[in-house]
Amino acid sequence: MGLIGKLLTLVFGGGRNVVQETAEVFRENAEAGAQRAQDIQIAAMEGFQAEFLAGQRGMFDRVMDGINRLPRPAMALGCLCLFTAAMVDPVWFSERMAGMSLVPEPLWWLLGVVVSFYFGARHQAKGQEFQKQIAQSMVREPHVLQGIEGVRRIEDGDQNNPALADWLAQRRG
Template identity: 60%
Template sequence: MGLIGSLFALAFGGGRNAIRETAEIFRKNAENAGERDLDRMAAALEQHAAEFRDRRSAFDIVMDGVNRLPRPMLALGTIGLFVSAMMEPVWFADRMQGLALVPEPLWWLMGAVVSFYFGARHQAKGQQFQREIAAALARRPVLLRDETPGLVVAEAGAEPNAALDDWRRSHAA
């Protein structure tokens, strides 16, 4: 019994399981891999959700809706002019004669106002999109190579990783 006990102590002694540890060199532990995959998926979903949270006030949302009205109104108004020309040609002709009397500098002014309105809105929306992209990238930790070949660690500003810290302490000696 002493020989068998010594063999078991050699294989399973000291609170370790040498057979399992040896097998894990060649095949990963499925339970631990499942836990890591679950953690990775939860972190990815949380990051995805954080990128699409709406941080605007109710006033901003309402004003954004109001600012979206001029383009559809211009398009529908133009179509309405064609419909009115077909249905009420005399009424339409009277209105067009009135427009013909508008001086040319006033047309230039109206063109400039409309152009600046749509140009400024386009620029503001483009800058807002760039700010959102920059904020999303700032929330994502940057990965860097450590001194250990093949090891990837998060930047200093990222959340601490207890398992990685334990591994570093155990391999520091």
């Protein structure tokens, strides 16, 4: 091996690039930095996903969810039935409403509190479920962005397929 070959082996030998390694001491490799940032983001999102998916719902939870969905439709249908009853049998309706006027005021307040807490808790549970869905969407974001980037590269004609490049050039021109 000649002197130049030994000098090149010294600088670039052993499968290493000494110039690149020296430059990376002073300046971060942008590609490696971007990859590390993406890995950190994916790891964080997978952690969020694992946290939200850890509590898989059992049969009891699903049955209770079904029962929790009954009060709103029951109240809405009950109101519609009362309007119908008032038109069909006004005497029967008047007797029931007279009975309602005998309910003491503190009991009405208690009913208001129970209904308010029920719907407030339901609103909070739905909000947490929405946050869970957002976290799951964020986990998929890097993959979606890579797909969009690939489609844009193809659209801009920046691909390694000469046949596709010719076809795009003919289509545009």
